[in-house]
Amino acid sequence: MGKTQRTPPSSPKQGIEPADHNPIEQQQSYVTNRPNKRQALSNHGNIISTVFANLPVTQQDVREIVTDIVQTQMAFFLTQMNENFSKTFNKELSSLKNEIENVRSSMDFMNEKFEDAMRGQATLVKEMEEIKTQNEILKGTQNSRMNNVEVQCVLESKNENLNTIIIQIAKTVGCSLTEENITHCTRVAKNDKTNTRPRAIIAQLSSIRLRDTFLAAAITFNKLNKENKLNSSHIGIAGEKKPIYIMEHLSPANKSLHAAARIKSKELGYKYVWTRNGRIFMRKSDNTPYIVVKDTDFLNKLQ
Known part of the structure; x- marks a missing residue:
């Protein structure tokens, strides 16, 4: 039998694509479709998975994603830091305000005490000035009496001569005294009208030295005559002896x-x-x- 010659299947002609083959679609199948808009950073927890789901990505995309993450984290960090700083600052400021108020209260208290002290000092100064003035008056009054002697308990009589009485007393105690030595002599009014004692005699002598001599002589006389101290009989007054006292005015x-x-x-x-x-x-x-x-x-x- 003769060999049957098989005819190879016909193949498309070179350069001719099958009818069901679309070159544009084939090209598009190798291109990664990028989303129209990048996801918000609030969802950056899914960024990695989104990136890998949409490979390939460019270097610029990675840079933008990293930048957004860094900026978000920095904003969060700054916000937290600002909040912490504000809390700390407000706490310290409140404490400082309390301290300032305490200091102010203390200063007000001290100022009030100082004002009281100043008022008290002003009162004391005023009182001291008054005392000083009174002392000067008293000193001047006492100085005006420096030449005087006061004679007490000498009985009063209607026609008495006070100069003669003083000279007689001086003679009794051993002090030489003349009319020229007596500048002025008088009886003084009683402070107590009910007092039955005679009014005192005030004799102003010509000098302080003479006054001191008179006083010293009277003291000496009484020391030497303890049983018969100066009395009314020594100046010629009859009757019961009455003591006579000589002292400074x-x-x-x-x-x-x-x-x-x-x-x-x-x-x-x-x-x-x-x-x-x-x-x-x-x-x-x-x-x-x-x-x-x-x-x-x-x-x-x-x-």
Whole structure:
């Protein structure tokens, strides 16, 4: 039998594509379709998966994604840092405000106390000025009495001559005194109208030295004549003997203080009380030092 010659299947002609083959579609199948719009950074948790799902991506795409992530994280970090800073700053500021208020309260308190102290000081200064003025007046008053002697308990008579009485007393105690030595002599009014004692005689002598001599002579006379101290009989007054006292002419304030000192001396057993140039002295015994009586408070504290 002769060989049957098989005819090879016909193939398309070279350069001719099959009818069902579309070159444009084939080309499009190899191109990665990018989304029309990149996802918001609020969903950047899915960015990686989205990137891989839409490969390939360009370097520019990666740069933009990283930039957005960095910016978002930086914005978040700055926000947190600002919030923390604000909290810390407000806390410190509140504490500082409290401290300032405390300091202000303390300053107000101190200022009030300072104002009170200043007012108190002004009052004290005013009182001191008044005391100083009164002291100057008293000093001037006492200085005007420096030449004077005061004679107490001399009976009054209608036709009495006071100069003669003073000269007779001076002669009795051993002090030489003349009419020329007496500048002025008078009786003074009583502070207490109910007091039955005679009014005191004030004799102003020509000098302080003469006054001191007269006073010293009277003290010496009484020491030497303890049983017959100066009295009314020594100046020629008949009747019962009445003691006569010679002393400095003290201001009313010093006279009151002198009287209080004599009372206190009897209470405490002090032996001597005397005055000298307007000052009052006390001594408990011959062997103790003398003390100066400054005021009634001093006497009240004396023991």
